[in-house]
Amino acid sequence: MMQSAPRAGAADFDAIIVGAGFSGMYQLHLLRDRLGLKARVLEQGGGVGGTWYWNRYPGARCDSESHSYCFTFSEALYKEWEWSERYPGQAEIMRYMNWVADRLDLKRDIAFDTRVTACRYDAAANLWEVETATGERLTATWLITAVGCLSTANVPKIPGLESFGGRWYHTGQWPHEGVDFTGARVGQIGTGSTGIQAVPVIAAEAKHLTVFQRTANYSVPARNGPLAAEFKAWARENWQAIRETTQSTPNGHPFIIADRSAWDVTEAERQAIYEAAWEKGGLQFRAAFRDLLMDKAANDTAAAFLKAKIREIVQDPETAAKLADIDHPYAAKRPPIDTHYFETFNRDNVTLVDVRANPIERITPEGIRLRDGTEHALDIIVFATGFDAMTGPLLRLNITGRDGLPLAEAWAAGPRTYLGLQVDGFPNLFTITGPGSPSVLCNMPVCIEQHAEWIADCIAHLRGNGIARMEPEPAAVERWVAHVNEAAHATLLPQAGHSWYLGANVPGKPRVFMPYAGGMARYRGICADVAAKGYEGFRLE
Numbered sequence: 001m002m003q004s005a006p007r008a009g010a011a012d013f014d015a016i017i018v019g020a021g022f023s024g025m026y027q028l029h030l031l032r033d034r035l036g037l038k039a040r041v042l043e044q045g046g047g048v049g050g051t052w053y054w055n056r057y058p059g060a061r062c063d064s065e066s067h068s069y070c071f072t073f074s075e076a077l078y079k080e081w082e083w084s085e086r087y088p089g090q091a092e093i094m095r096y097m098n099w100v101a102d103r104l105d106l107k108r109d110i111a112f113d114t115r116v117t118a119c120r121y122d123a124a125a126n127l128w129e130v131e132t133a134t135g136e137r138l139t140a141t142w143l144i145t146a147v148g149c150l151s152t153a154n155v156p157k158i159p160g161l162e163s164f165g166g167r168w169y170h171t172g173q174w175p176h177e178g179v180d181f182t183g184a185r186v187g188q189i190g191t192g193s194t195g196i197q198a199v200p201v202i203a204a205e206a207k208h209l210t211v212f213q214r215t216a217n218y219s220v221p222a223r224n225g226p227l228a229a230e231f232k233a234w235a236r237e238n239w240q241a242i243r244e245t246t247q248s249t250p251n252g253h254p255f256i257i258a259d260r261s262a263w264d265v266t267e268a269e270r271q272a273i274y275e276a277a278w279e280k281g282g283l284q285f286r287a288a289f290r291d292l293l294m295d296k297a298a299n300d301t302a303a304a305f306l307k308a309k310i311r312e313i314v315q316d317p318e319t320a321a322k323l324a325d326i327d328h329p330y331a332a333k334r335p336p337i338d339t340h341y342f343e344t345f346n347r348d349n350v351t352l353v354d355v356r357a358n359p360i361e362r363i364t365p366e367g368i369r370l371r372d373g374t375e376h377a378l379d380i381i382v383f384a385t386g387f388d389a390m391t392g393p394l395l396r397l398n399i400t401g402r403d404g405l406p407l408a409e410a411w412a413a414g415p416r417t418y419l420g421l422q423v424d425g426f427p428n429l430f431t432i433t434g435p436g437s438p439s440v441l442c443n444m445p446v447c448i449e450q451h452a453e454w455i456a457d458c459i460a461h462l463r464g465n466g467i468a469r470m471e472p473e474p475a476a477v478e479r480w481v482a483h484v485n486e487a488a489h490a491t492l493l494p495q496a497g498h499s500w501y502l503g504a505n506v507p508g509k510p511r512v513f514m515p516y517a518g519g520m521a522r523y524r525g526i527c528a529d530v531a532a533k534g535y536e537g538f539r540l541e
């Protein structure tokens, strides 16, 4: 039996929002400026920007095209900002985020350098108590996590790291002052989206770069470059159409997935389509055929094309063979895009080491030693080793729900949510881009806007109807978890067994496919339907 609802005004804030990236900023704007609520954002970093505040590694750039990697809720805001390149770089995104924060006057309600250490639900008072690293305690009716999906760095526990005599960095915790690679022997571990962006930039500066590759990866040229004045004008004039496209595609990107199967065309036509997509560059390569992520044989045709490109670009056949020895379907892991990644292996100062065949045994004071005893002497190690994705950023908030239930315990066998938005046992907690929502399978600002708007509408509904507490029914969570699982298995995504989508990159983490693979447009419809049916599946009281 739950406690009765509290009297109004018992909390310090109507809402506490954790994180000041895209999610937290927009949620604050909606709650404060549209609903007139008292909201506070708590942000660990010294400024806004979320992932872009921390990921300052060489080559950091968004893989979404700039005209769609931004807020689109306001026509005025959209039209006032002008992106300079096809893909926005980290520094430009930070300028954008600060510009938006100033334009919407958000910073006065954001506490920077404020790390949340614990969040406890007090059932008697129906409040969330949030504790920060300085011991401050704040209370709120609603707790909204806006912590991103990829904000908990994963530094693998390789023995001997503490003995390393040089310097080491994780790409997601990059020093603000930058790292000088001049004259240095650099070792980079990891060849995911981050590693593939960093390699060409580090190689151009370092004396020598050794890339330690465990899993070879596909990559398509980004074909980045300055945006032409005509394109900028087109984007400004087509705000509405761009917004409609991103909201109607499965992945929130501003391009349409072709309505043809890889088998609708001849072999020669297929090659020509792939060639054109390669020339165009970017994530659109995935959109060449509608069945690339559904039909393994169709996927094999794309995989073969991309592997042939690697062998064509990389001059040393042995290196090319290692780079093209890819063990998963194309785009079953998040597909990277690059600027001269494979070409970089033609430089004299770059070496590829296959640590699948010959694993890293330990880090020594001088560098990295492999199982066969080979030593690589290094001055700097760069860990491009990814993140404890999706659940990591939530679990480190030490959230406890009703009856003192820790979130870590509730999720011991993997994350369980309803719509990726709420967790049973954790009333009045909303998780923006939480596990079970499309999140990382979507162009992030698109799914963030949908979540923040759904939450704001929901809170307005609760307040308007005198509802003090909202929590999903366990049966609704059960059904959603089953649906998320079913949606993933209708695709080839789970076939990349070592992917972070499955939690497989963190030892001991439960293997559960975390994001919702049913498509953003479909998900948007499901959420709208749930709300239209009086928040079906949620217990409101």
Ligand code: N01
Pocket (backbone or CB within 6 Å): 061, 062, 063, 064, 150, 156, 189, 190, 191, 192, 193, 194, 195, 197, 212, 213, 214, 215, 334, 355, 360, 384, 385, 386, 387, 440, 498, 500, 505
């Ligand atoms: O991380 P990853 P990331 N020994 O987990 C390797 C987003 N992103 O930071 O595959 C040796 O993908 C690991 O090897 P393996 C994007 O969503 C977006 O690159 O586990 N190697 C892998 O090669 C992306 O997917 C943008 O065998 C080890 C690499 O490290 C997500 O962030 C830009 C190892 C980690 O790859 C994460 O990308 C960049 C070990 N012990 C990133 N441990 C945008 O443009 C790990 N690895 C928006």
